[in-house]
Amino acid sequence: MRVNECHPAYLTLHYVLLFPREYSTILRARKLFQEFIVDAWASTEQNRLNFHRLNQGKIQSELYEDLADIGPDGLGPGQKVVHRPDLVARVFELKRKCLMSEIKKKQVFGKIVGYVYTIEYQKRELPHMHLLLFLQGPDKIHTCAQVGKVVCAELSDPIEDPSLFDTIKGSTG
Numbered sequence: 189m190r191v192n193e194c195h196p197a198y199l200t201l202h203y204v205l206l207f208p209r210e211y212s213t214i215l216r217a218r219k220l221f222q223e224f225i226v227d228a229w230a231s232t233e234q235n236r237l238n239f240h241r242l243n244q245g246k247i248q249s250e251l252y253e254d255l256a257d258i259g260p261d262g263l264g265p266g267q268k269v270v271h272r273p274d275l276v277a278r279v280f281e282l283k284r285k286c287l288m289s290e291i292k293k294k295q296v297f298g299k300i301v302g303y304v305y306t307i308e309y310q311k312r313e314l315p316h317m318h319l320l321l322f323l324q325g326p327d328k329i330h331t332c333a334q335v336g337k338v339v340c341a342e343l344s345d346p347i348e349d350p351s352l353f354d355t356i357k358g359s360t361g
Contacts, residue, residue, distance in 0.1 A: 194235050199228060270313050280307075280315045291321070297338065298327025 191198050200207045203224050206214050214221060240247070258264050262275050269276060284307075292300055302322035309315050329335055346353040 193227075193231050194238065198231065199224065202227070273313055276314060284317060297321060297323060299324035 191201055203220065205220065206217055206224055214224075217224070263269070263272060288303075290296060291303075300321055301324050303319060305317050305319040307315050307317050323329070329338065343356055344352045
């Protein structure tokens with residue numbers, strides 16, 4: 189007779205060495221204990237899957253109707269980006285990797301010998317990165333004029349791109 193792996197007695201019957209009658213060896217079993225934990229987790233997941241498979245008619249599908257309203261951008265009706273921190277974090281990580289690739293491979297600032305960065309989240313839950321680059325000898329920045337060649341901050345042209353200009357002015361005012 190075969191005991192189903194979802195049966196409560198399965199683990200004790202399968203791992204007889206872990207459950208002797210006299211004393212507990214479960215914490216001394218090392219790799220056998222690890223295998224036991226994996227099997228227990230797999231058994232739990234199998235029970236969950238069986239429940240969903242066997243109870244499809246009882247699950248209240250009307251609770252999930254809003255999932256159909258989600259657009260291609262991953263946002264539901266009336267949702268803004270700040271309501272989806274998971275998407276914000278994914279997109280930010282892709283952009284961070286792309287930026288670091290550009291800086292290192294194309295040597296935008298010169299030959300990089302090292303870098304340190306930290307990611308912080310603003311009040312509106314949007315991330316930003318502080319990046320410190322270590323440049324090789326001749327590429328190091330020593331004067332204010334060299335900084336001026338690398339760093340630039342200016343407002344967009346209100347005639348060329350009025351919507352971007354209004355966005356920037358609105359966020360700084």
